[in-house]
Amino acid sequence: MKIYLAIAATLIALPVAAQAPVAMDDQSQLAPSVQPPAGADYFQPPLESELPDNAFGALVREGRAIFVDTRNRAPEHVGNGMNCTNCHLDQGRKANSAPLWGAYPMYPAYRSKNDKVNTYVERMQGCFQFSMDGTAPAADSHIMNALSAYSYWLSTGAPTGEVQPGRAYPKVQEPEGGYDLAQGRQVYEEQCAICHGDQGQGQKSGEDFVLPPLWGKESFNWGAGMHRINTAADFIKESMPLGKGGSLTDEQAWNVAAFMNSHERPQDPRLIDGSVEETRKKYHANDGVNLYGVEVNGVVLGQGAD
Amino acid sequence: MKKRNLAAGLLACIWVASVQADPGADVYTKGGANPAALACLTCHGADGMGMAAAGFPRLAGLSAEYMKKQLLDFQSGSRAHPVMLPIASALTEGEMQSVSLYIEQMTTPVYPRINRSAEATSVGERLALRGAWERNIPECVACHGPGGVGVGAAFPPLAGQSSAYLSSQLIAWKRGTRTNDPNDLMGHIAKSLTDDEVKAVSDYFSGLGQ
Numbered sequence: 291m292k293i294y295l296a297i298a299a300t301l302i303a304l305p306v307a308a309q310a311p312v313a314m315d316d317q318s319q320l321a322p323s324v325q326p327p328a329g330a331d332y333f334q335p336p337l338e339s340e341l342p343d344n345a346f347g348a349l350v351r352e353g354r355a356i357f358v359d360t361r362n363r364a365p366e367h368v369g370n371g372m373n374c375t376n377c378h379l380d381q382g383r384k385a386n387s388a389p390l391w392g393a394y395p396m397y398p399a400y401r402s403k404n405d406k407v408n409t410y411v412e413r414m415q416g417c418f419q420f421s422m423d424g425t426a427p428a429a430d431s432h433i434m435n436a437l438s439a440y441s442y443w444l445s446t447g448a449p450t451g452e453v454q455p456g457r458a459y460p461k462v463q464e465p466e467g468g469y470d471l472a473q474g475r476q477v478y479e480e481q482c483a484i485c486h487g488d489q490g491q492g493q494k495s496g497e498d499f500v501l502p503p504l505w506g507k508e509s510f511n512w513g514a515g516m517h518r519i520n521t522a523a524d525f526i527k528e529s530m531p532l533g534k535g536g537s538l539t540d541e542q543a544w545n546v547a548a549f550m551n552s553h554e555r556p557q558d559p560r561l562i563d564g565s566v567e568e569t570r571k572k573y574h575a576n577d578g579v580n581l582y583g584v585e586v587n588g589v590v591l592g593q594g595a596d
Numbered sequence: 597m598k599k600r601n602l603a604a605g606l607l608a609c610i611w612v613a614s615v616q617a618d619p620g621a622d623v624y625t626k627g628g629a630n631p632a633a634l635a636c637l638t639c640h641g642a643d644g645m646g647m648a649a650a651g652f653p654r655l656a657g658l659s660a661e662y663m664k665k666q667l668l669d670f671q672s673g674s675r676a677h678p679v680m681l682p683i684a685s686a687l688t689e690g691e692m693q694s695v696s697l698y699i700e701q702m703t704t705p706v707y708p709r710i711n712r713s714a715e716a717t718s719v720g721e722r723l724a725l726r727g728a729w730e731r732n733i734p735e736c737v738a739c740h741g742p743g744g745v746g747v748g749a750a751f752p753p754l755a756g757q758s759s760a761y762l763s764s765q766l767i768a769w770k771r772g773t774r775t776n777d778p779n780d781l782m783g784h785i786a787k788s789l790t791d792d793e794v795k796a797v798s799d800y801f802s803g804l805g806q
Binding site: 359494533 | 733734746
């Protein structure tokens with residue numbers, strides 16, 4: 291079954307007078323991850339061994355620990371089975387995996403997601419609200435101080451306000467004629483289920499999610515950037531299966547991203563008056579390619595999974 | 597009256613269970629019906645913890661699904677092993693099933709659940725807890741779980757295995773004599789590891805909990 295979604299692209303292309311001058315950092319419109327110039331390498335964050343043995347070093351180490359072990363170290367703020375490093379590979383260091391050194395120097399920035407200029411801390415609060423399906427720590431909390439210190443330290447020497455090569459996930463073109471959910475299921479069963487489970491539920495060791503849940507109540511919610519099929523396809527092509535990034539074709543990445551995101555997940559916390567339709571109009575209609583509020587196999591998605 | 601009946605019934609069950617031989621325990625301790633299917637305990641020990649000096653691995657607590665797959669793979673040769681090939685070939689599938697279930701419920705020491713948040717300075721610690729992403733090598737704990745305790749039916753425990761066994765397997769993957777991992781997930785990583793790294797990371801996991 292083929293599904294075609296071209297509405298989003300058309301709408302994004304329309305000039306919006308009020309927003310145009312400030313629409314510099316809407317995540318859904320992030321400039322594709324570019325290659326470094328010939329002969330140059332991606333930005334290199336400092337090594338852990340270079341951290342000073344002082345109060346600053348201690349806070350950075352704490353921030354790193356929260357980043358890789360978020361559920362255990364910020365349990366009251368994480369509502370699902372995710373940790374920051376599930377999407378930001380190599381502890382937020384890896385180029386083309388949304389590294390922290392690519393994000394930190396780009397804030398404050400305007401985001402249409404909440405229609406205001408966001409500080410870096412507000413940007414991270416968004417991660418907690420959507421990707422972690424939780425309640426964001428306060429801006430002046432110790433958790434945010436530690437995560438900010440870690441991001442700042444990783445960005446040591448990176449230019450402020452300049453787009454760094456490798457800052458996002460490299461863009462993968464949608465297959466001509468759209469994506470195919472049945473083929474996506476096949477890719478999932480052959481290559482993904484071994485880690486993420488046959489129902490996308492992830493795998494645990496004791497209480498720890500080792501392999502992250504991809505849909506269902508323990509996964510990221512309908513407001514997370516990863517619910518966009520285009521974003522998920524970009525991520526998957528670059529980094530999945532873990533350690534075998536780049537092994538899927540563009541088409542496989544899109545198909546399996548669409549299959550993943552054609553399942554229920556926790557409700558978008560911005561839900562308007564209990565109406566999926568209203569919420570789609572306001573937050574999803576112009577947000578890349580996504581299936582929130584869209585009918586798939588006779589069922590309208592976006593009901594939530596809590 | 598009801599309660600007394602229930603208690604009597606439970607006692608009877610326990611008595612029957614202890615008298616009726618567990619077919620898996622039989623295979624483990626006495627071997628299969630075919631004499632070529634030697635008893636597992638000969639090399640892997642009565643407690644299933646293996647013999648480190650000889651490189652015989654820990655079996656205790658391995659997932660039954662994983663264990664049975666290994667036996668079938670020894671038989672087919674996708675996991676090449678001169679000693680296990682004839683033994684696995686002499687086991688019936690029913691024996692494989694029952695001994696795998698027996699092995700799964702064998703208890704092991706509790707291993708420390710060290711995860712990515714821990715400090716990592718040595719080569720072994722760094723591979724285990726950080727990976728080497730410049731070569732697309734994920735941290736071992738990303739799949740094998742905190743402390744390498746093992747996850748599900750596809751990612752076996754590393755903790756409690758000897759350094760000799762762990763490095764022999766990584767080398768087998770490097771050389772292509774072991775190819776029975778799903779989608780070459782382990783093989784392609786092993787091929788990126790240097791010999792020094794193989795030794796360091798094997799030493800790291802074998803030393804956990806000791």
